[in-house]
Amino acid sequence: MNSAKSLLIVLVCLIVSSCGQKQESGDNRKLLLKRLDSLQTDLDVLKKQTFPRISVLMNNLGLHHSRLWEPGVKQNWKLSDYEFSKIKESLNDIIVLYGDSLNGNSTIGVEIADLMKEVDKLGNAIKAQSKDDFVSSYKSLTIKCNSCHQKAGFDFYEIIAPKSQAYTTDIE
Numbered sequence: 001m002n003s004a005k006s007l008l009i010v011l012v013c014l015i016v017s018s019c020g021q022k023q024e025s026g027d028n029r030k031l032l033l034k035r036l037d038s039l040q041t042d043l044d045v046l047k048k049q050t051f052p053r054i055s056v057l058m059n060n061l062g063l064h065h066s067r068l069w070e071p072g073v074k075q076n077w078k079l080s081d082y083e084f085s086k087i088k089e090s091l092n093d094i095i096v097l098y099g100d101s102l103n104g105n106s107t108i109g110v111e112i113a114d115l116m117k118e119v120d121k122l123g124n125a126i127k128a129q130s131k132d133d134f135v136s137s138y139k140s141l142t143i144k145c146n147s148c149h150q151k152a153g154f155d156f157y158e159i160i161a162p163k164s165q166a167y168t169t170d171i172e
């Protein structure tokens with residue numbers, strides 16, 4: 001009987017101490033979650049401070065888009081290819097950093113995936129060294145840039161092809 005009593009006492013002690021442990025690990029969990037939350041906030045702040053803003057990346061894209069026109073219509077394919085690679089580079093940076101951000105009812109990633117079809121056509125025109133294809137795909141790409149700007153509510157910001165004429169027979 002005595003030994004049964006002491007066994008009971010040991011069991012009660014074990015249960016009480018394990019309850020205490022559970023309580024403690026529950027508190028630890030809460031503490032860890034709180035820490036994780038604050039680390040996430042720190043990370044978000046850090047991202048904002050170190051990642052280029054989307055307007056900086058867009059300006060980069062705009063720069064290479066406008067620089068590409070001249071060598072394209074003058075059929076300087078080497079320089080065209082270089083400027084084209086910079087356009088792709090800027091678009092990839094935008095996808096990596098802002099792909100999940102909302103753009104109207106869509107996301108930037110989805111919109112850029114759509115834009116890529118036009119980008120690929122432009123790349124093919126440069127590869128094929130076809131001025132006609134270059135001019136037409138450059139224009140379709142520019143229309144796509146602007147349709148995304150409209151969706152984002154930036155309809156006042158219109159991207160245009162630089163003013164120099166594509167063909168000497170063009171009439172302004």
Ligand code: HEC
Nearest residue numbers: 054055058059061062065103108111112115145148152159
């Ligand atoms: C995913 C939709 C989307 C596509 C596609 C897109 N843009 Fe933009 N663009 C934006 C948004 C959003 C802004 C406004 C960024 C901001 O200031 O917050 C912007 C702004 C700009 C700006 C102004 C940047 C500034 O703040 O001075 C330029 C230049 C630009 N885009 C060029 C282009 C060109 C060129 C293309 C096509 C090759 C293009 N964009 C395609 C969404 C898009």
